[in-house]
Amino acid sequence: MDKPLKWGATGVAAASGLPSLASVRADLARVPLARRVATIVFIVIAILIARFSWQTPITLINAEGVKSNLTLPLFQDAERGLYDMRAAVATLLKRTVPQDKRILLVTFTPDTQFKTKERSPLDRTTLARALTTLDSMQPRTIGIDILFDQPQPDDQLLIDALNAMRTPTWVGYATVRHNPEDMSPWQQEYLDHFLSRITNPNVRKASLKVSADGDNVARSWPEQPADLPPFLPVALSGRKAPVDYLGSIQFQAPKNEEYEIFENLPIDLFAEPGAAAFMASHVRGRIVLLGGDLPDSDQFETPLTRATGLTSAGLKVHATMLTQVLDGRLPERVGDFGLWTLALFVVLAGAFTSMVDVRPVTLSALIVGQLLFFGGAPFLFELRGIDTQGMPAFGWLAGWLLAYLATEATVKAMGSEEKRFAQSALGRYLPPDIAAMILRDPSRLSLSGERLPIFTLFTDIQGFTSLSHTIPPEKTASILNAYLDGMSDIVLKHGGTIDKFVGDAVVAFWGAPIAREDDGDRALAAVVEMMEFTNKFGTESPERAMLGRTRIGLHYGEAIVGNFGGEGRIQYTALGDAMNCAARLEGANKYLKSTALVSDEARSRIEDQSLFRPMGRITLSGRPTPIVVWEPAPHLPEDERMRLTQLWRQFETGDRSALQDIEAIAVIHDNDIALSAFACRLREAGPGKSFELREK
Numbered sequence: 001m002d003k004p005l006k007w008g009a010t011g012v013a014a015a016s017g018l019p020s021l022a023s024v025r026a027d028l029a030r031v032p033l034a035r036r037v038a039t040i041v042f043i044v045i046a047i048l049i050a051r052f053s054w055q056t057p058i059t060l061i062n063a064e065g066v067k068s069n070l071t072l073p074l075f076q077d078a079e080r081g082l083y084d085m086r087a088a089v090a091t092l093l094k095r096t097v098p099q100d101k102r103i104l105l106v107t108f109t110p111d112t113q114f115k116t117k118e119r120s121p122l123d124r125t126t127l128a129r130a131l132t133t134l135d136s137m138q139p140r141t142i143g144i145d146i147l148f149d150q151p152q153p154d155d156q157l158l159i160d161a162l163n164a165m166r167t168p169t170w171v172g173y174a175t176v177r178h179n180p181e182d183m184s185p186w187q188q189e190y191l192d193h194f195l196s197r198i199t200n201p202n203v204r205k206a207s208l209k210v211s212a213d214g215d216n217v218a219r220s221w222p223e224q225p226a227d228l229p230p231f232l233p234v235a236l237s238g239r240k241a242p243v244d245y246l247g248s249i250q251f252q253a254p255k256n257e258e259y260e261i262f263e264n265l266p267i268d269l270f271a272e273p274g275a276a277a278f279m280a281s282h283v284r285g286r287i288v289l290l291g292g293d294l295p296d297s298d299q300f301e302t303p304l305t306r307a308t309g310l311t312s313a314g315l316k317v318h319a320t321m322l323t324q325v326l327d328g329r330l331p332e333r334v335g336d337f338g339l340w341t342l343a344l345f346v347v348l349a350g351a352f353t354s355m356v357d358v359r360p361v362t363l364s365a366l367i368v369g370q371l372l373f374f375g376g377a378p379f380l381f382e383l384r385g386i387d388t389q390g391m392p393a394f395g396w397l398a399g400w401l402l403a404y405l406a407t408e409a410t411v412k413a414m415g416s417e418e419k420r421f422a423q424s425a426l427g428r429y430l431p432p433d434i435a436a437m438i439l440r441d442p443s444r445l446s447l448s449g450e451r452l453p454i455f456t457l458f459t460d461i462q463g464f465t466s467l468s469h470t471i472p473p474e475k476t477a478s479i480l481n482a483y484l485d486g487m488s489d490i491v492l493k494h495g496g497t498i499d500k501f502v503g504d505a506v507v508a509f510w511g512a513p514i515a516r517e518d519d520g521d522r523a524l525a526a527v528v529e530m531m532e533f534t535n536k537f538g539t540e541s542p543e544r545a546m547l548g549r550t551r552i553g554l555h556y557g558e559a560i561v562g563n564f565g566g567e568g569r570i571q572y573t574a575l576g577d578a579m580n581c582a583a584r585l586e587g588a589n590k591y592l593k594s595t596a597l598v599s600d601e602a603r604s605r606i607e608d609q610s611l612f613r614p615m616g617r618i619t620l621s622g623r624p625t626p627i628v629v630w631e632p633a634p635h636l637p638e639d640e641r642m643r644l645t646q647l648w649r650q651f652e653t654g655d656r657s658a659l660q661d662i663e664a665i666a667v668i669h670d671n672d673i674a675l676s677a678f679a680c681r682l683r684e685a686g687p688g689k690s691f692e693l694r695e696k
Helices: 011-016 021-030 033-052 075-094 110-116 124-135 155-163 185-196 232-237 275-283 314-327 336-355 360-383 393-426 432-440 464-468 473-493 519-537 577-592 638-652 657-668 673-685
Strands: 059-061 067-069 100-108 141-144 169-173 203-207 262-266 287-292 450-461 497-502 505-510 550-564 571-575 596-599 612-619 627-632
Touching (some): 033 336, 033 393, 075 360, 075 393, 100 314, 110 124, 124 287, 141 232, 336 393, 360 393, 473 497, 473 519, 497 571, 505 519, 519 550, 577 596, 577 612, 638 657, 657 673
Parallel strands (some): 100 287, 141 169
Antiparallel strands (some): 059 067, 450 505
16 A cells, blocks of 8 residues: 655654654645545544444434434444344353242243133133132232233123232233334223222232334333333332333343243143142242243344344243343443543544554554454453443444545555655656656665666766856756756666766766666667757757757766665765766767767677777776777768778777778768877877876
């Protein structure tokens, strides 16, 4: 990914690749306003998702007047599924219990319906007889999880049984106002009429409600409005403290799979008075819950259903809530402050992770570790007994991802911008392909130098210093800038590296930081194009015509190439004798009357040598060993260049007659000063001798 080259961090943060707050502020200040605003908007959206993935604070009211909170598509289903997984894991690992001896379920079963020939409402004669029998067995209290909202012929029998109860008994109650989807006005009217006929003070009303979510999964305690009687599980417990509890239902699993958590006996066993003699031990002192356990009625999925495939009757759900009250297992959910704090932390973690400048392997490990932590933390909380319903685990992951991607896009844009800037800056000195390679692998521009064989080039304008004193400075600057731009473009066009500009001089080389097999040919092509460019440059305006002749020197040899100057101020350059030799070759043009001199070391490594004509053997100032030099001569026909080379080689072997032929060619080209000077040097020095230069 394209990261900023540096985040401005210092100390430990910089060493670890972590962004500091100061570096983040500095980097954000460089981001365009529109992108900054867009990133902030996405971060805010990520925070809202991480906070409200269960449900938003926006309330909707349907045609029936039922209120509900707006939810994000797919998010609530994902959160419910993850919560069910957490609750199931916690139940199977931490909430296994033996059979609860405090509670007894007495239920209508399909067999009861078959015997009584009544499916709905449940047979009230059987219920009346069972209540009378149970009352005689001295239970602690009795709860009836049934609504008597429809008239039956045997209603009076049930009312008489209830009026005769000595055991504290709670009869189920509900209203249309709080259960509009389950009751009609006429049903409530009959229910109120039925209960008004019960005058026994031991029999009281208790509200019934299993609050299932939209997917029919019972996860939470229902609301317990103040205008309703006490909630049945609360009433049966004898405690009033948890009347406002709205947390999750903590389902349990049996330790022994052969026994259910609650002993469940069919109501048929208690429909006969004679049952009291042998069933009393199952009832005495226990809380008895009466209701239906029917596969086609009042069945709910629970968080365990995904793991076990089993549903639970509403009666058993009420029994589970009753055990929570009895055990005091009523953990509160994380409050608004905690949820906002966690959402902010998760989103900022995603945003800052995208800014970390570390190796891909380390970054991948960091990302995976965070996702595992944010996805796994809710499981750990649930295992520790914390109510994690409402804790947006999926929202955390989605918020983290959105924050990461939004910030990553900004970081990448910043990195691309910096990369373009860096490539543009490098492009002033390096060819585009080499600049791109350096950006991919900055180690190629390390501070350490290395000894490399390179082609070195020096150029200079004859008499430029004197000229600069005769024309205005602004004109000088304009002419020089145009000249150097043209020369630089030529170097870069042919794959060279610009070392430096020294006034009007251009210093360049080929072979570093990247070496190519055809570096010599590239360097020669640059020399020839420079010769053409400088000739044309002087014809474009009178001021440019005042420029002197450009002299060029090209050599091949070893140099130490690298970044020099220290961490704070460095320059990529080449040092060594190869550079000095190229500079002296450039200066030698003044004495040889030539335009460009190429050493034999450079020429021998150039594939196409037909472009050269010999300039003889010379001894450069400060160098003890003579060298052979050549000049590119594109203005001469190729056969004449080859003829001159052959004649010079003959002369070098002692054939003085070859000099006459060289002089004859020079006469033909009487305007070629360099060729005439070449013939004069040969006559003066003699075969195998060198022309010694006493000045640089």
